[in-house]
Structures are given as C-alpha cells and as structure tokens.
Amino acid sequence: MIVAKRKPLGEIAEMLASYKKVTVIGCRSCVAICLAGGEKEVKMLVSALKIRNRKEGKRQDFEGLVVERQCEKEWVKEVEDKILGSDITLSMACSLGAQTIGDMYPKHLTFPGLNTGIFGVPEEQGVWSEKCVGCGDCIIHTTGGICPISRCAKSMLNGPCGGSADRKCEVNLEVECAWAAIYDRLKLQNRLDLIERITPAKDWSTSHSGGRRVFVREDAKLTQHQKKGKEVVL
Amino acid sequence: MTDRRPKIVGFCCEKHGADAAVLAARSGKHIDASVRLVQVPCTGRIDGIHLLSALEEGADAVFVLGCLEKNCYYDTGSIEGRKRVGYVKQVLAEAGIEKERVEMFNAASTNAWAFPEAAAKMVEVAKRLGPIGGGEK
Numbered sequence: 001m002i003v004a005k006r007k008p009l010g011e012i013a014e015m016l017a018s019y020k021k022v023t024v025i026g027c028r029s030c031v032a033i034c035l036a037g038g039e040k041e042v043k044m045l046v047s048a049l050k051i052r053n054r055k056e057g058k059r060q061d062f063e064g065l066v067v068e069r070q071c072e073k074e075w076v077k078e079v080e081d082k083i084l085g086s087d088i089t090l091s092m093a094c095s096l097g098a099q100t101i102g103d104m105y106p107k108h109l110t111f112p113g114l115n116t117g118i119f120g121v122p123e124e125q126g127v128w129s130e131k132c133v134g135c136g137d138c139i140i141h142t143t144g145g146i147c148p149i150s151r152c153a154k155s156m157l158n159g160p161c162g163g164s165a166d167r168k169c170e171v172n173l174e175v176e177c178a179w180a181a182i183y184d185r186l187k188l189q190n191r192l193d194l195i196e197r198i199t200p201a202k203d204w205s206t207s208h209s210g211g212r213r214v215f216v217r218e219d220a221k222l223t224q225h226q227k228k229g230k231e232v233v234l
Numbered sequence: 235m236t237d238r239r240p241k242i243v244g245f246c247c248e249k250h251g252a253d254a255a256v257l258a259a260r261s262g263k264h265i266d267a268s269v270r271l272v273q274v275p276c277t278g279r280i281d282g283i284h285l286l287s288a289l290e291e292g293a294d295a296v297f298v299l300g301c302l303e304k305n306c307y308y309d310t311g312s313i314e315g316r317k318r319v320g321y322v323k324q325v326l327a328e329a330g331i332e333k334e335r336v337e338m339f340n341a342a343s344t345n346a347w348a349f350p351e352a353a354a355k356m357v358e359v360a361k362r363l364g365p366i367g368g369g370e371k
Binding site for chain 2: 008009010013040043044047048049050051052054055056057
C-alpha cells in the first residue's frame with residue numbers, strides 16, 4: 001500500500017492561514033490503513049486546528065469528510081459541492097488523491113496534508129517498511145521474492161556491496177542487508193544457483209527516470225462510442 | 235479569569251476508574267464539581283479524537299483514569315489508553331497547546347483517593363494555564 005505521514009500541524013496551519021473556509025478530505029484506502037488520513041485522522045486534525053485557532057484568536061471554518069478512494073474521480077465527484085464551496089481543500093490522502101482533486105478542479109486550490117512516503121507493508125502494528133519502488137520491471141522471482149532495488153541502499157543487483165558486514169547494511173546498521181536476506185531465502189528454496197548468475201545492468205527506462213508513466217489496459221478502456229453513452233466526470 | 239471555574243473532563247474506565255470515583259464519592263472525599271466524568275468501557279477504547287473533542291468543546295483540561303497497568307481488566311487496555319494520551323500530547327504540542335492539559339492516571343477500584351487526586355491535579359493545571367485562547371468557547 002501507499003504509506004504516508006501527516007505533515008507537521010504547524011506547517012499545515014501555515015499553508016491554510018489565509019483561507020477562511022477549509023474542507024479537509026481524507027481517504028478510506030491506503031492512508032486510512034496506515035493511520036495517516038482516514039476518518040479518525042481527519043477528525044483529529046480538524047479538532048487540533050480548531051483548538052489552535054481558538055488559542056490564537058483566529059476564525060476559520062473547517063469541515064472534515066472522507067471519501068472511499070480519493071484517487072478515483074467518481075468518489076471525489078460525490079463531494080464536489082463541499083470542495084467548490086470552500087476556499088481551499090486540504091487533502092488528507094496520498095499525493096495521488098490531492099492531484100486527482102487538483103486535476104478535476106484546477107481553479108480550486110488543493111493542498112497536501114500528508115507527505116506521501118513509500119510503497120510499504122505493515123511489518124507489525126504501527127510499523128510499515130518499504131518493499132518496492134515501482135521500478136516497472138520486477139525481478140523478485142530471481143531474488144527469492146525479496147526486492148534488492150528497494151531493500152538494498154545501493155540497489156545492488158549482483159550480491160552485497162563491500163560494506164555489508166554481519167548481515168547489516170553499512171548505510172544503516174539497524175537494517176538487515178538485503179542480500180543476506182536474499183541468500184537465506186534462496187538457500188531455503190534450494191535455489192542458491194541463482195545467486196551466482198550475473199544479472200546485467202538494469203533497464204531503468206521502465207522506472208521513474210523517463211518521466212510520468214502511464215499504464216494502459218486497452219481492453220478496459222472505453223471507446224469513444226461508449227464514452228458518449230456514459231456520463232464521464234471531467 | 236480567576237473567578238472562572240475550570241472545566242475538566244475525566245474519562246474513566248468502568249472496571250476500575252469509575253468505581254474508584256464512586257468509592258471516593260461514598261467515602262466523602264472532596265471532588266471538584268467542575269469535573270465531568272465520562273464512563274467508558276475501557277480506556278483502550280478511548281481515541282485521540284475523544285480527548286481533543288473535549289478540549290475543542292471548551293474543556294480546559296482532560297484526563298483519563300484507567301486500571302493499573304499490571305492489573306487491567308482487559309489486560310492491556312490502560313496501556314493502550316496511555317499511548318493515546320501520549321499521541322494527543324504530541325498533537326497538542328504541534329498545535330502550540332500546552333500538552334499537560336491532557337494526562338493519564340491509573341487506579342484500582344479500591345483507591346478512593348485516585349479520582350479526587352487526578353481531578354485536583356487537573357484543576358490545578360487548568361487554573362495555572364487558564365482556558366485555551368484566554369476566554370470562553
């Protein structure tokens with residue numbers, strides 16, 4: 001899932017300072033699961049901002065609400081009146097949600113309330129760790145199901161670097177060396193021969209370096225004829 | 235401002251915290267009448283929004299009174315409660331509000347002194363800090 005973190009309250013308050021009517025919109029998907037921008041977090045943020053304003057003798061109207069998935073226009077459309085009825089929208093979704101609202105209502109201001117962080121998994125309650133960087137060319141079938149791109153600080157493809165010692169990463173001694181984990185996993189799977197195979201330099205053209213990436217499923221796209229018969233948002 | 239009675243809200247678990255409050259009342263302990271008691275099934279059920287809402291709605295200080303941590307009726311409920319209080323303190327600090335406006339206390343149901351003591355401490359905090367923003371909500 002996409003893991004995000006709320007921006008510091010002071011930063012949010014500063015962003016919103018010159019606007020009277022603020023709509024705060026959360027999302028019930030990834031950011032709710034990682035406790036950053038779900039219903040509870042929206043309520044808490046609105047409440048904290050109100051208390052802060054009371055202390056500072058400031059008046060602002062806040063309204064907090066949550067949509068099912070802020071990165072999908074259909075769900076955002078349901079709260080269109082709340083968005084357009086305010087001076088500014090604070091998105092408590094990941095950057096995708098904030099940008100979806102921004103794209104749908106380009107004249108309206110939409111600011112991010114969260115810092116979008118990683119593609120991560122919950123390791124334990126309250127802990128999420130990065131396991132994918134979305135490079136667009138997955139190779140974990142050759143590395144025991146462990147991604148060396150995201151989990152190795154240097155994204156090494158052919159074994160550990162010279163700095164790996166005692167199974168720890170030299171960049172951060174708290175972190176396990178990804179290649180130590182890959183070795184263990186391949187050994188467990190009786191596939192240690194893979195560790196001796198040379199992986200050629202990675203083709204990064206599928207990664208972010210080529211600019212914005214767009215994934216298309218032609219069979220799922222609507223034809224012009226279908227679009228005419230269906231109310232399309234935007 | 236000095237004449238104003240502080241507004242305090244105390245969230246008490248029904249297993250020990252609220253019983254301790256009842257025992258205090260029956261024992262004739264002085265309980266400041268400006269303290270509102272909210273009984274909850276367990277302090278682990280309390281969410282940050284409950285504590286913030288109380289402050290938002292005009293309380294000067296809020297406290298949570300749960301079971302003793304090693305004798306919690308629901309095992310870890312009061313530990314959860316303490317964590318929530320800790321998080322709210324962090325949010326308050328970020329918002330520039332005094333974090334001592336929110337506190338966690340623990341008691342056994344037989345501790346008649348616990349509720350009045352917690353309430354008195356929060357009344358003292360509320361009097362010292364005054365209402366948030368300096369005036370009525």
